[in-house]
Amino acid sequence: xxxxxxxxxxxxxxxxxTVTLRCDPISGHDNLYWYRRVMGKEIKFLLHFVKxxxxxxxxxxxxxxxxERTGGTYSTxxxxxxxxxxxxxxxxxxxxxxTGFRDYGYTFGSGTRLTVV
Amino acid sequence: xxxxxxxxxxxxxxxxxxxxxxxxxxxxxPPYLFWYVQYPNQGLQxxxxxxxxxxxxxxxxxxxxxxxxxxxxFHLTKPSAHMSDAAEYFCAVSDLNAGKSTFxxxxxxxxxx
Numbered sequence: 001x002x003x004x005x006x007x008x009x010x011x012x013x014x015x016x017x018t019v020t021l022r023c024d025p026i027s028g029h030d031n032l033y034w035y036r037r038v039m040g041k042e043i044k045f046l047l048h049f050v051k052x053x054x055x056x057x058x059x060x061x062x063x064x065x066x067x068e069r070t071g072g073t074y075s076t077x078x079x080x081x082x083x084x085x086x087x088x089x090x091x092x093x094x095x096x097x098x099t100g101f102r103d104y105g106y107t108f109g110s111g112t113r114l115t116v117v
Numbered sequence: 118x119x120x121x122x123x124x125x126x127x128x129x130x131x132x133x134x135x136x137x138x139x140x141x142x143x144x145x146x147p148p149y150l151f152w153y154v155q156y157p158n159q160g161l162q163x164x165x166x167x168x169x170x171x172x173x174x175x176x177x178x179x180x181x182x183x184x185x186x187x188x189x190x191f192h193l194t195k196p197s198a199h200m201s202d203a204a205e206y207f208c209a210v211s212d213l214n215a216g217k218s219t220f221x222x223x224x225x226x227x228x229x230x
Contacts (some may be wrong), residue, residue, distance in 0.1 A: 004160065035220075040222075040223070042219075042220050043207065045219070047212060056216055101149075106161070
């Protein structure tokens with residue numbers, strides 16, 4: 001079974017530019033989550049998709065961040081325009097359903113390290 | 118609201134020594150508790166979890182953790198550290214609805230030969 005795939009693994013962009021991160025969850029996992037870790041601090045929740053619907057987007061920092069999940073499959077997270085404080089590691093995670101989450105927790109991708117200069 | 122506190126951002130032990138990584142949580146509802154491990158350039162991997170039932174839970178690689186409700190703690194232990202245990206460890210709490218999780222700041226474990 002393929003794991004959760006994220007790309008790019010690294011991205012360096014200038015302040016004001018746009019970046020799009022992509023996440024491919026495990027096939028059949030309805031739940032997809034985005035998290036972010038800034039400057040070695042805690043991993044913070046951004047949002048949660050159930051299939052193609054946003055279940056909870058309470059962690060999205062501001063309207064410069066836009067997340068989509070096409071057809072309930074892969075997801076993209078766009079930052080436009082990027083600011084210095086957006087630098088960090090963006091993790092994607094997926095779980096099959098509530099029972100799967102209870103039994104197996106999240107399956108995480110390796111993350112995208114975003115550096116805004 | 119939920120929160121997690123991991124005591125000690127860096128822990129160093131000698132190979133063969135006891136590993137103890139501390140985690141305290143707060144939750145207004147019965148929690149799901151998780152420990153994840155992250156090796157360099159990899160994603161987080163589930164070590165073990167507590168949802169219901171037995172409060173002493175065993176995970177992969179010889180790790181275990183005990184859920185103590187009265188102390189709101191879920192400390193991670195391993196009797197004998199191995200060099201391959203060097204990694205960053207995260208404690209997380211989630212509610213029963215399998216929504217978002219709240220993570221601690223992480224603890225980096227160093228194992229000295």
